[in-house]
Amino acid sequence: xxxxxxxxxxxxxxxxxARLLYRLVYSVAVDRNIPAPQGHxxxxxxxxxxxxxxxxxxxxxxxxxxxxxxxxxxxxxxRRQLAAAVLNHLRTGGRATDVGKLVVRLNDILKxxxxxxxxxxxxxxxxxxxxxxxxxxxxxxSDLELELRTMEVVRPKWTSETRDAPLADRAxxxxxxxxVLTRAAGSLTSRDLAAVIAARIDIRRVxxxxxxxxxxxxxxxxxxxxxxxxxxxxxxxxxxFNRLTDRERIILANPDKTARELAxxxxxxxxxxxxxxxxxxxxxxxxxxESEDPEGIVEDxxxxxxxxxxxxxxxxxxxx
Numbered sequence: 001x002x003x004x005x006x007x008x009x010x011x012x013x014x015x016x017x018a019r020l021l022y023r024l025v026y027s028v029a030v031d032r033n034i035p036a037p038q039g040h041x042x043x044x045x046x047x048x049x050x051x052x053x054x055x056x057x058x059x060x061x062x063x064x065x066x067x068x069x070x071x072x073x074x075x076x077x078x079r080r081q082l083a084a085a086v087l088n089h090l091r092t093g094g095r096a097t098d099v100g101k102l103v104v105r106l107n108d109i110l111k112x113x114x115x116x117x118x119x120x121x122x123x124x125x126x127x128x129x130x131x132x133x134x135x136x137x138x139x140x141x142s143d144l145e146l147e148l149r150t151m152e153v154v155r156p157k158w159t160s161e162t163r164d165a166p167l168a169d170r171a172x173x174x175x176x177x178x179x180v181l182t183r184a185a186g187s188l189t190s191r192d193l194a195a196v197i198a199a200r201i202d203i204r205r206v207x208x209x210x211x212x213x214x215x216x217x218x219x220x221x222x223x224x225x226x227x228x229x230x231x232x233x234x235x236x237x238x239x240x241f242n243r244l245t246d247r248e249r250i251i252l253a254n255p256d257k258t259a260r261e262l263a264x265x266x267x268x269x270x271x272x273x274x275x276x277x278x279x280x281x282x283x284x285x286x287x288x289x290e291s292e293d294p295e296g297i298v299e300d301x302x303x304x305x306x307x308x309x310x311x312x313x314x315x316x317x318x319x320x
Contacts, residue, residue: 004078007069012062020079021052024086033191034090055089077289084295102194109173110190111306116177118303119187125303126187129178137186141196147183148176148200176200237300240287244305251277252284253305 003021006014013021025048028034040047055061068085072078110116110127119126119134128134176197181188244252247266251273254262259274266273284301288294 002075003082004069004072004075007065007078011066013056013065017065018052021055021082021086022048024079024083025051025055025090028083028087029090032087032090033189051090055086071285071289073289080294081289084298087295102198103190106173106177106193106197107190109170109177110193111310113174113177115174116181121187124189126189127177127181127193128187129181132181133186135186137184137188139184139186141192144180144183144196145199147179148196151176151179151200173197236288237297237304240284240297240301241304241308247276248280249305249308251280252302253309255302 001009001014001016003013003017003019006012006017026043029036029043029051036043036047037051040050056065064085065082068081069078072081110118115130117128117130117134119128121136126134126136177193180193180196241249247268250265251262254265257265259277260270262277263270263273266276268276284298288297
């Protein structure tokens with residue numbers, strides 16, 4: 001019985017489904033360079049199993065699995081949709097960690113500061129100085145850390161009891177990024193940049209770079225980049241982008257914002273925004289479900305929307 005048949009027959013994951021889920025957790029985590037969960041130095045068996053169990057925990061986890069099975073036409077479709085859900089789960093968990101929060105903060109600065117440029121290498125996103133080299137840097141991270149060792153960093157004063165204090169103000173982080181990317185003489189991922197900056201500002205550290213343990217059983221290796229499929233994904237994303245309204249582009253440019261946060265950006269009440277956003281997400285999911293690379297299409301689509309919003313709001317007074 002296949003994993004899809006198990007879920008459709010019993011309403012829950014079975015032995016084959018569990019094996020598939022473990023393989024996907026390992027494959028997606030390694031392919032996307034996602035750190036192991038707190039308390040683990042690498043993606044060994046225990047970390048994989050704990051993450052998979054967390055993914056399925058509670059009634060919402062099982063309902064998500066049943067929904068994926070209902071929307072799947074065949075075993076391949078089920079596997080692709082399950083992989084996408086695992087990726088979303090891992091990203092959500094990563095944002096909750098100290099390093100994850102720093103990566104989110106740096107991504108926001110990199111996207112909104114003209115002196116930095118986004119560079120695509122296969123499915124991965126790198127960052128470089130806008131007027132500098134864009135090929136991937138070969139300078140060791142330890143050398144880049146030395147670039148910041150003598151830089152003075154003062155944490156901003158903070159009085160909130162409900163939100164974490166910022167690690168440094170925006171101007172300081174921009175200077176750090178500039179120094180590191182200039183010294184790198186090439187492009188780096190936001191996680192590499194976070195690793196270098198974390199070493200200087202001494203956040204509550206969790207491991208950033210991991211040596212992978214050999215799992216007790218042979219999990220599926222990370223899929224290599226496929227330039228052909230990446231090109232197809234980009235083309236399909238552009239076609240989808242051209243059919244979006246301005247409001248929909250704003251929503252996809254900010255996929256992690258809540259409906260309440262999106263409401264003033266799209267000119268609707270937050271309840272209306274929630275409905276519009278959910279319909280849009282359902283439409284995106286339905287259109288890419290049977291594609292060869294649904295994750296790549298969605299990622300490229302969101303990037304296009306982010307770039308459109310950045311250009312569209314580049315002038316003061318821009319409104320919907």
